[in-house]
Amino acid sequence: MLIDSHAHIDFEAYTEDREDIIKRCQDKRMKVINVGAQYETSKFTVDLAQKYDFLYATVGLHPIHVYDEEFNIEDYQKLIDDKKRVVAIGECGFDYFYIKESGKSIEELKIKQKEVFLKHIELAKKNDLPLMLHGRNGKNGEMAYKDILEVLKEQDCHNGMIHCYGGDMEEAKGFLDQGFHIGFTGIITFKKKAEELQEIAKMVPMDKLIIETDSPYLSPEPYRGERNEPINVEFVARKIAELKNISYDEVVERTGQNSINLFKLR
Ligand SMILES: [Zn+2]
Incomplete structure:
Protein backbone atom coordinates (compact mmCIF):
# COMPACT_ATOMS: atom_id res chain seq x y z
CA MET A 1 0.00 0.00 0.00
CA LEU A 2 1.16 3.50 -0.81
CA ILE A 3 1.80 5.34 2.47
CA ASP A 4 3.18 8.82 3.02
CA SER A 5 4.69 8.36 6.47
CA HIS A 6 5.42 12.02 7.20
CA ALA A 7 3.29 14.96 6.09
CA HIS A 8 1.91 18.21 7.50
CA ILE A 9 -1.44 18.74 5.84
CA ASP A 10 -2.56 20.70 8.89
CA PHE A 11 -0.11 23.50 7.90
CA GLU A 12 -1.27 26.90 6.67
CA ALA A 13 -0.04 26.09 3.16
CA TYR A 14 -3.26 24.08 2.76
CA THR A 15 -5.77 26.45 4.35
CA GLU A 16 -7.37 27.22 0.99
CA ASP A 17 -7.68 23.71 -0.40
CA ARG A 18 -7.12 21.15 2.36
CA GLU A 19 -10.24 19.22 1.40
CA ASP A 20 -8.95 18.83 -2.17
CA ILE A 21 -5.61 17.53 -0.93
CA ILE A 22 -7.42 15.03 1.29
CA LYS A 23 -9.69 13.98 -1.58
CA ARG A 24 -6.70 13.27 -3.82
CA CYS A 25 -5.21 11.01 -1.11
CA GLN A 26 -8.52 9.17 -0.81
CA ASP A 27 -8.73 8.73 -4.59
CA LYS A 28 -5.29 7.19 -4.55
CA ARG A 29 -6.32 4.80 -1.75
CA MET A 30 -3.26 5.66 0.27
CA THR A 41 -0.78 21.56 15.24
CA SER A 42 -0.63 18.26 17.12
CA LYS A 43 -4.16 18.84 18.36
CA PHE A 44 -5.37 19.76 14.88
CA THR A 45 -3.65 16.68 13.49
CA VAL A 46 -5.40 14.42 15.98
CA ASP A 47 -8.74 16.01 15.04
CA LEU A 48 -8.06 15.35 11.35
CA ALA A 49 -7.21 11.73 12.15
CA GLN A 50 -10.54 11.42 13.95
CA LYS A 51 -12.34 12.61 10.86
CA TYR A 52 -10.55 10.51 8.21
CA ASP A 53 -9.70 6.86 8.73
CA PHE A 54 -6.84 6.82 6.19
CA LEU A 55 -5.07 9.50 8.17
CA TYR A 56 -3.06 8.98 11.39
CA ALA A 57 -1.54 11.45 13.82
CA THR A 58 1.71 11.97 15.69
CA VAL A 59 2.07 14.48 18.50
CA GLY A 60 5.16 16.43 19.47
CA LEU A 61 7.15 19.65 19.57
CA HIS A 62 9.64 20.13 16.72
CA PRO A 63 13.14 21.02 17.97
CA ILE A 64 13.03 24.39 16.14
CA HIS A 65 10.06 25.34 18.36
CA VAL A 66 11.50 24.54 21.79
CA TYR A 67 11.82 28.23 22.63
CA ASP A 68 8.35 29.12 21.30
CA GLU A 69 6.42 27.08 23.85
CA GLU A 70 6.86 24.58 26.68
CA PHE A 71 6.47 20.87 26.06
CA ASN A 72 3.88 19.98 28.66
CA ILE A 73 3.92 16.21 28.87
CA GLU A 74 0.49 16.01 30.57
CA ASP A 75 -1.18 17.99 27.78
CA TYR A 76 0.32 15.70 25.15
CA GLN A 77 -0.67 12.64 27.16
CA LYS A 78 -4.26 13.88 27.07
CA LEU A 79 -4.14 14.09 23.27
CA ILE A 80 -3.07 10.44 23.18
CA ASP A 81 -5.69 9.31 25.71
CA ASP A 82 -8.60 11.25 24.29
CA LYS A 83 -8.46 10.27 20.70
CA LYS A 84 -6.71 6.93 20.19
CA ARG A 85 -5.51 7.87 16.70
CA VAL A 86 -1.97 8.75 17.72
CA VAL A 87 0.59 6.37 16.21
CA ALA A 88 3.93 8.00 17.17
CA ILE A 89 5.59 10.67 19.29
CA GLY A 90 7.35 13.55 17.52
CA GLU A 91 8.66 15.04 15.50
CA CYS A 92 11.48 15.36 17.98
CA GLY A 93 15.25 15.35 18.00
CA PHE A 94 17.92 17.95 17.25
CA ASP A 95 17.94 20.79 14.70
CA TYR A 96 21.07 22.93 14.59
CA PHE A 97 20.31 24.67 11.31
CA TYR A 98 18.52 27.74 12.67
CA ILE A 99 20.86 28.56 15.55
CA LYS A 100 21.03 32.31 14.85
CA GLU A 101 17.25 32.79 14.76
CA SER A 102 16.87 31.49 18.31
CA GLY A 103 19.33 34.09 19.62
CA LYS A 104 20.92 31.38 21.80
CA SER A 105 24.35 29.85 21.76
CA ILE A 106 24.74 26.38 20.31
CA GLU A 107 25.43 25.03 23.80
CA GLU A 108 22.22 26.50 25.25
CA LEU A 109 20.26 25.24 22.26
CA LYS A 110 21.61 21.70 22.62
CA ILE A 111 20.73 21.59 26.31
CA LYS A 112 17.18 22.86 25.72
CA GLN A 113 16.55 20.59 22.71
CA LYS A 114 17.84 17.60 24.64
CA GLU A 115 15.60 18.35 27.61
CA VAL A 116 12.54 18.43 25.32
CA PHE A 117 13.70 15.37 23.35
CA LEU A 118 14.01 13.37 26.59
CA LYS A 119 10.41 14.22 27.50
CA HIS A 120 9.29 12.86 24.11
CA ILE A 121 11.19 9.65 24.78
CA GLU A 122 9.54 9.36 28.19
CA LEU A 123 6.11 9.80 26.59
CA ALA A 124 6.87 7.28 23.82
CA LYS A 125 8.04 4.65 26.31
CA LYS A 126 5.09 5.20 28.61
CA ASN A 127 2.63 4.71 25.75
CA ASP A 128 4.65 2.08 23.89
CA LEU A 129 4.71 4.24 20.76
CA PRO A 130 7.51 4.66 18.19
CA LEU A 131 9.47 7.91 17.85
CA MET A 132 9.20 10.15 14.78
CA LEU A 133 12.71 11.61 14.75
CA HIS A 134 13.90 14.80 13.10
CA GLY A 135 17.54 15.79 12.61
CA ARG A 136 19.24 18.65 10.82
CA ASN A 137 22.94 19.35 10.99
CA GLY A 138 24.20 22.90 11.53
CA LYS A 139 25.77 25.12 8.90
CA ASN A 140 29.12 24.92 10.67
CA GLY A 141 29.25 21.18 11.02
CA GLU A 142 27.19 20.78 14.20
CA MET A 143 26.20 17.11 14.18
CA ALA A 144 22.50 16.61 14.89
CA TYR A 145 22.31 12.98 13.72
CA LYS A 146 25.31 11.98 15.80
CA ASP A 147 23.75 13.58 18.87
CA ILE A 148 20.38 11.90 18.27
CA LEU A 149 22.08 8.52 18.07
CA GLU A 150 23.92 9.18 21.30
CA VAL A 151 20.65 9.96 23.11
CA LEU A 152 18.95 6.86 21.66
CA LYS A 153 21.80 4.68 22.93
CA GLU A 154 21.90 6.38 26.31
CA GLN A 155 18.11 6.00 26.69
CA ASP A 156 18.01 2.45 25.29
CA CYS A 157 15.51 3.38 22.53
CA HIS A 158 14.95 1.01 19.62
CA ASN A 159 11.56 1.93 18.22
CA GLY A 160 10.84 4.49 15.51
CA MET A 161 11.96 6.15 12.31
CA ILE A 162 14.41 8.91 11.49
CA HIS A 163 12.52 11.03 9.00
CA CYS A 164 13.91 12.83 5.93
CA TYR A 165 17.29 11.26 6.42
CA GLY A 166 20.13 13.74 6.01
CA GLY A 167 23.04 12.22 7.91
CA ASP A 168 25.98 10.32 6.46
CA MET A 169 26.44 6.62 5.65
CA GLU A 170 28.03 5.72 8.97
CA GLU A 171 25.26 7.38 10.99
CA ALA A 172 22.64 5.60 8.84
CA LYS A 173 24.22 2.29 9.82
CA GLY A 174 24.11 3.46 13.43
CA PHE A 175 20.36 4.09 13.24
CA LEU A 176 19.82 0.65 11.69
CA ASP A 177 21.93 -1.00 14.41
CA GLN A 178 19.79 0.81 16.94
CA GLY A 179 16.69 -0.79 15.35
CA PHE A 180 15.35 2.34 13.66
CA HIS A 181 13.71 2.68 10.26
CA ILE A 182 15.01 5.30 7.83
CA GLY A 183 12.72 7.66 5.92
CA PHE A 184 13.44 9.18 2.51
CA THR A 185 11.70 12.20 0.97
CA GLY A 186 11.71 13.86 -2.46
CA ILE A 187 15.32 14.95 -1.86
CA ILE A 188 16.31 11.50 -3.11
CA THR A 189 15.02 12.47 -6.58
CA PHE A 190 17.12 15.63 -6.86
CA LYS A 191 19.74 15.48 -9.55
CA LYS A 192 22.39 17.36 -7.64
CA LYS A 193 23.55 16.81 -4.06
CA ALA A 194 21.61 13.56 -3.68
CA GLU A 195 24.38 11.12 -4.62
CA GLU A 196 25.36 10.21 -1.07
CA LEU A 197 21.73 9.93 -0.05
CA GLN A 198 21.06 7.61 -2.98
CA GLU A 199 23.98 5.42 -1.90
CA ILE A 200 22.51 5.31 1.60
CA ALA A 201 19.08 4.32 0.22
CA LYS A 202 20.74 1.49 -1.70
CA MET A 203 22.36 0.30 1.54
CA VAL A 204 19.23 0.42 3.74
CA PRO A 205 17.54 -3.01 3.77
CA MET A 206 14.03 -3.06 2.29
CA ASP A 207 12.51 -4.04 5.64
CA LYS A 208 13.85 -0.84 7.24
CA LEU A 209 13.05 1.65 4.49
CA GLY A 225 10.20 23.94 -5.90
CA GLU A 226 6.40 23.71 -5.87
CA ARG A 227 4.19 23.06 -2.85
CA ASN A 228 4.32 19.34 -2.09
CA GLU A 229 1.41 17.01 -1.23
CA PRO A 230 1.14 13.40 -0.03
CA ILE A 231 0.23 11.83 -3.41
CA ASN A 232 3.72 12.83 -4.61
CA VAL A 233 5.19 10.10 -2.41
CA GLU A 234 4.74 8.05 -5.57
CA PHE A 235 7.83 9.76 -7.07
CA VAL A 236 9.90 8.85 -4.03
CA ALA A 237 8.79 5.22 -4.47
CA ARG A 238 9.70 5.32 -8.18
CA LYS A 239 13.18 6.60 -7.39
CA ILE A 240 13.74 3.92 -4.74
CA ALA A 241 12.62 1.28 -7.27
CA GLU A 242 15.18 2.59 -9.75
CA LEU A 243 17.98 2.67 -7.15
CA LYS A 244 17.21 -0.79 -5.80
CA ASN A 245 16.49 -2.25 -9.22
CA ILE A 246 13.12 -3.65 -8.15
CA SER A 247 9.59 -2.88 -9.29
CA TYR A 248 7.58 0.15 -8.21
CA ASP A 249 4.87 -2.19 -6.90
CA GLU A 250 7.36 -3.99 -4.69
CA VAL A 251 8.56 -0.69 -3.20
CA VAL A 252 4.98 0.37 -2.49
CA GLU A 253 4.14 -3.00 -0.95
CA ARG A 254 7.25 -3.35 1.23
CA THR A 255 7.54 0.25 2.45
CA GLY A 256 3.79 0.29 3.13
CA GLN A 257 4.08 -2.89 5.19
CA ASN A 258 7.00 -1.37 7.12
CA SER A 259 4.86 1.62 8.10
CA ILE A 260 1.87 -0.56 8.96
CA ASN A 261 4.06 -2.68 11.26
CA LEU A 262 6.07 0.15 12.82
CA PHE A 263 3.12 2.45 13.50
CA LYS A 264 0.61 -0.37 14.06
CA LEU A 265 -1.78 1.18 11.53
CA ARG A 266 -5.27 -0.31 11.51
ZN1 LIG B 1 8.17 17.28 9.31
Whole structure:
Protein backbone atom coordinates (compact mmCIF):
# COMPACT_ATOMS: atom_id res chain seq x y z
CA MET A 1 0.00 0.00 0.00
CA LEU A 2 1.16 3.50 -0.81
CA ILE A 3 1.80 5.34 2.47
CA ASP A 4 3.18 8.82 3.02
CA SER A 5 4.69 8.36 6.47
CA HIS A 6 5.42 12.02 7.20
CA ALA A 7 3.29 14.96 6.09
CA HIS A 8 1.91 18.21 7.50
CA ILE A 9 -1.44 18.74 5.84
CA ASP A 10 -2.56 20.70 8.89
CA PHE A 11 -0.11 23.50 7.90
CA GLU A 12 -1.27 26.90 6.67
CA ALA A 13 -0.04 26.09 3.16
CA TYR A 14 -3.26 24.08 2.76
CA THR A 15 -5.77 26.45 4.35
CA GLU A 16 -7.37 27.22 0.99
CA ASP A 17 -7.68 23.71 -0.40
CA ARG A 18 -7.12 21.15 2.36
CA GLU A 19 -10.24 19.22 1.40
CA ASP A 20 -8.95 18.83 -2.17
CA ILE A 21 -5.61 17.53 -0.93
CA ILE A 22 -7.42 15.03 1.29
CA LYS A 23 -9.69 13.98 -1.58
CA ARG A 24 -6.70 13.27 -3.82
CA CYS A 25 -5.21 11.01 -1.11
CA GLN A 26 -8.52 9.17 -0.81
CA ASP A 27 -8.73 8.73 -4.59
CA LYS A 28 -5.29 7.19 -4.55
CA ARG A 29 -6.32 4.80 -1.75
CA MET A 30 -3.26 5.66 0.27
CA LYS A 31 -2.60 6.22 3.97
CA VAL A 32 -0.95 9.30 5.45
CA ILE A 33 0.76 9.87 8.77
CA ASN A 34 0.32 13.51 9.63
CA VAL A 35 2.94 14.87 11.98
CA GLY A 36 2.47 17.36 14.81
CA ALA A 37 5.14 20.04 15.21
CA GLN A 38 3.69 22.12 18.08
CA TYR A 39 0.88 21.63 20.58
CA GLU A 40 -1.80 23.33 18.45
CA THR A 41 -0.78 21.56 15.24
CA SER A 42 -0.63 18.26 17.12
CA LYS A 43 -4.16 18.84 18.36
CA PHE A 44 -5.37 19.76 14.88
CA THR A 45 -3.65 16.68 13.49
CA VAL A 46 -5.40 14.42 15.98
CA ASP A 47 -8.74 16.01 15.04
CA LEU A 48 -8.06 15.35 11.35
CA ALA A 49 -7.21 11.73 12.15
CA GLN A 50 -10.54 11.42 13.95
CA LYS A 51 -12.34 12.61 10.86
CA TYR A 52 -10.55 10.51 8.21
CA ASP A 53 -9.70 6.86 8.73
CA PHE A 54 -6.84 6.82 6.19
CA LEU A 55 -5.07 9.50 8.17
CA TYR A 56 -3.06 8.98 11.39
CA ALA A 57 -1.54 11.45 13.82
CA THR A 58 1.71 11.97 15.69
CA VAL A 59 2.07 14.48 18.50
CA GLY A 60 5.16 16.43 19.47
CA LEU A 61 7.15 19.65 19.57
CA HIS A 62 9.64 20.13 16.72
CA PRO A 63 13.14 21.02 17.97
CA ILE A 64 13.03 24.39 16.14
CA HIS A 65 10.06 25.34 18.36
CA VAL A 66 11.50 24.54 21.79
CA TYR A 67 11.82 28.23 22.63
CA ASP A 68 8.35 29.12 21.30
CA GLU A 69 6.42 27.08 23.85
CA GLU A 70 6.86 24.58 26.68
CA PHE A 71 6.47 20.87 26.06
CA ASN A 72 3.88 19.98 28.66
CA ILE A 73 3.92 16.21 28.87
CA GLU A 74 0.49 16.01 30.57
CA ASP A 75 -1.18 17.99 27.78
CA TYR A 76 0.32 15.70 25.15
CA GLN A 77 -0.67 12.64 27.16
CA LYS A 78 -4.26 13.88 27.07
CA LEU A 79 -4.14 14.09 23.27
CA ILE A 80 -3.07 10.44 23.18
CA ASP A 81 -5.69 9.31 25.71
CA ASP A 82 -8.60 11.25 24.29
CA LYS A 83 -8.46 10.27 20.70
CA LYS A 84 -6.71 6.93 20.19
CA ARG A 85 -5.51 7.87 16.70
CA VAL A 86 -1.97 8.75 17.72
CA VAL A 87 0.59 6.37 16.21
CA ALA A 88 3.93 8.00 17.17
CA ILE A 89 5.59 10.67 19.29
CA GLY A 90 7.35 13.55 17.52
CA GLU A 91 8.66 15.04 15.50
CA CYS A 92 11.48 15.36 17.98
CA GLY A 93 15.25 15.35 18.00
CA PHE A 94 17.92 17.95 17.25
CA ASP A 95 17.94 20.79 14.70
CA TYR A 96 21.07 22.93 14.59
CA PHE A 97 20.31 24.67 11.31
CA TYR A 98 18.52 27.74 12.67
CA ILE A 99 20.86 28.56 15.55
CA LYS A 100 21.03 32.31 14.85
CA GLU A 101 17.25 32.79 14.76
CA SER A 102 16.87 31.49 18.31
CA GLY A 103 19.33 34.09 19.62
CA LYS A 104 20.92 31.38 21.80
CA SER A 105 24.35 29.85 21.76
CA ILE A 106 24.74 26.38 20.31
CA GLU A 107 25.43 25.03 23.80
CA GLU A 108 22.22 26.50 25.25
CA LEU A 109 20.26 25.24 22.26
CA LYS A 110 21.61 21.70 22.62
CA ILE A 111 20.73 21.59 26.31
CA LYS A 112 17.18 22.86 25.72
CA GLN A 113 16.55 20.59 22.71
CA LYS A 114 17.84 17.60 24.64
CA GLU A 115 15.60 18.35 27.61
CA VAL A 116 12.54 18.43 25.32
CA PHE A 117 13.70 15.37 23.35
CA LEU A 118 14.01 13.37 26.59
CA LYS A 119 10.41 14.22 27.50
CA HIS A 120 9.29 12.86 24.11
CA ILE A 121 11.19 9.65 24.78
CA GLU A 122 9.54 9.36 28.19
CA LEU A 123 6.11 9.80 26.59
CA ALA A 124 6.87 7.28 23.82
CA LYS A 125 8.04 4.65 26.31
CA LYS A 126 5.09 5.20 28.61
CA ASN A 127 2.63 4.71 25.75
CA ASP A 128 4.65 2.08 23.89
CA LEU A 129 4.71 4.24 20.76
CA PRO A 130 7.51 4.66 18.19
CA LEU A 131 9.47 7.91 17.85
CA MET A 132 9.20 10.15 14.78
CA LEU A 133 12.71 11.61 14.75
CA HIS A 134 13.90 14.80 13.10
CA GLY A 135 17.54 15.79 12.61
CA ARG A 136 19.24 18.65 10.82
CA ASN A 137 22.94 19.35 10.99
CA GLY A 138 24.20 22.90 11.53
CA LYS A 139 25.77 25.12 8.90
CA ASN A 140 29.12 24.92 10.67
CA GLY A 141 29.25 21.18 11.02
CA GLU A 142 27.19 20.78 14.20
CA MET A 143 26.20 17.11 14.18
CA ALA A 144 22.50 16.61 14.89
CA TYR A 145 22.31 12.98 13.72
CA LYS A 146 25.31 11.98 15.80
CA ASP A 147 23.75 13.58 18.87
CA ILE A 148 20.38 11.90 18.27
CA LEU A 149 22.08 8.52 18.07
CA GLU A 150 23.92 9.18 21.30
CA VAL A 151 20.65 9.96 23.11
CA LEU A 152 18.95 6.86 21.66
CA LYS A 153 21.80 4.68 22.93
CA GLU A 154 21.90 6.38 26.31
CA GLN A 155 18.11 6.00 26.69
CA ASP A 156 18.01 2.45 25.29
CA CYS A 157 15.51 3.38 22.53
CA HIS A 158 14.95 1.01 19.62
CA ASN A 159 11.56 1.93 18.22
CA GLY A 160 10.84 4.49 15.51
CA MET A 161 11.96 6.15 12.31
CA ILE A 162 14.41 8.91 11.49
CA HIS A 163 12.52 11.03 9.00
CA CYS A 164 13.91 12.83 5.93
CA TYR A 165 17.29 11.26 6.42
CA GLY A 166 20.13 13.74 6.01
CA GLY A 167 23.04 12.22 7.91
CA ASP A 168 25.98 10.32 6.46
CA MET A 169 26.44 6.62 5.65
CA GLU A 170 28.03 5.72 8.97
CA GLU A 171 25.26 7.38 10.99
CA ALA A 172 22.64 5.60 8.84
CA LYS A 173 24.22 2.29 9.82
CA GLY A 174 24.11 3.46 13.43
CA PHE A 175 20.36 4.09 13.24
CA LEU A 176 19.82 0.65 11.69
CA ASP A 177 21.93 -1.00 14.41
CA GLN A 178 19.79 0.81 16.94
CA GLY A 179 16.69 -0.79 15.35
CA PHE A 180 15.35 2.34 13.66
CA HIS A 181 13.71 2.68 10.26
CA ILE A 182 15.01 5.30 7.83
CA GLY A 183 12.72 7.66 5.92
CA PHE A 184 13.44 9.18 2.51
CA THR A 185 11.70 12.20 0.97
CA GLY A 186 11.71 13.86 -2.46
CA ILE A 187 15.32 14.95 -1.86
CA ILE A 188 16.31 11.50 -3.11
CA THR A 189 15.02 12.47 -6.58
CA PHE A 190 17.12 15.63 -6.86
CA LYS A 191 19.74 15.48 -9.55
CA LYS A 192 22.39 17.36 -7.64
CA LYS A 193 23.55 16.81 -4.06
CA ALA A 194 21.61 13.56 -3.68
CA GLU A 195 24.38 11.12 -4.62
CA GLU A 196 25.36 10.21 -1.07
CA LEU A 197 21.73 9.93 -0.05
CA GLN A 198 21.06 7.61 -2.98
CA GLU A 199 23.98 5.42 -1.90
CA ILE A 200 22.51 5.31 1.60
CA ALA A 201 19.08 4.32 0.22
CA LYS A 202 20.74 1.49 -1.70
CA MET A 203 22.36 0.30 1.54
CA VAL A 204 19.23 0.42 3.74
CA PRO A 205 17.54 -3.01 3.77
CA MET A 206 14.03 -3.06 2.29
CA ASP A 207 12.51 -4.04 5.64
CA LYS A 208 13.85 -0.84 7.24
CA LEU A 209 13.05 1.65 4.49
CA ILE A 210 10.16 4.11 4.66
CA ILE A 211 8.95 6.69 2.14
CA GLU A 212 7.50 10.09 2.94
CA THR A 213 6.95 13.58 1.50
CA ASP A 214 7.34 16.03 4.42
CA SER A 215 4.60 18.01 2.61
CA PRO A 216 4.28 20.95 2.07
CA TYR A 217 8.08 20.93 1.73
CA LEU A 218 10.57 19.07 -0.47
CA SER A 219 8.58 18.37 -3.63
CA PRO A 220 10.23 15.60 -5.63
CA GLU A 221 11.24 15.90 -9.26
CA PRO A 222 9.41 16.71 -11.52
CA TYR A 223 7.69 19.17 -9.13
CA ARG A 224 10.76 20.44 -7.31
CA GLY A 225 10.20 23.94 -5.90
CA GLU A 226 6.40 23.71 -5.87
CA ARG A 227 4.19 23.06 -2.85
CA ASN A 228 4.32 19.34 -2.09
CA GLU A 229 1.41 17.01 -1.23
CA PRO A 230 1.14 13.40 -0.03
CA ILE A 231 0.23 11.83 -3.41
CA ASN A 232 3.72 12.83 -4.61
CA VAL A 233 5.19 10.10 -2.41
CA GLU A 234 4.74 8.05 -5.57
CA PHE A 235 7.83 9.76 -7.07
CA VAL A 236 9.90 8.85 -4.03
CA ALA A 237 8.79 5.22 -4.47
CA ARG A 238 9.70 5.32 -8.18
CA LYS A 239 13.18 6.60 -7.39
CA ILE A 240 13.74 3.92 -4.74
CA ALA A 241 12.62 1.28 -7.27
CA GLU A 242 15.18 2.59 -9.75
CA LEU A 243 17.98 2.67 -7.15
CA LYS A 244 17.21 -0.79 -5.80
CA ASN A 245 16.49 -2.25 -9.22
CA ILE A 246 13.12 -3.65 -8.15
CA SER A 247 9.59 -2.88 -9.29
CA TYR A 248 7.58 0.15 -8.21
CA ASP A 249 4.87 -2.19 -6.90
CA GLU A 250 7.36 -3.99 -4.69
CA VAL A 251 8.56 -0.69 -3.20
CA VAL A 252 4.98 0.37 -2.49
CA GLU A 253 4.14 -3.00 -0.95
CA ARG A 254 7.25 -3.35 1.23
CA THR A 255 7.54 0.25 2.45
CA GLY A 256 3.79 0.29 3.13
CA GLN A 257 4.08 -2.89 5.19
CA ASN A 258 7.00 -1.37 7.12
CA SER A 259 4.86 1.62 8.10
CA ILE A 260 1.87 -0.56 8.96
CA ASN A 261 4.06 -2.68 11.26
CA LEU A 262 6.07 0.15 12.82
CA PHE A 263 3.12 2.45 13.50
CA LYS A 264 0.61 -0.37 14.06
CA LEU A 265 -1.78 1.18 11.53
CA ARG A 266 -5.27 -0.31 11.51
ZN1 LIG B 1 8.17 17.28 9.31
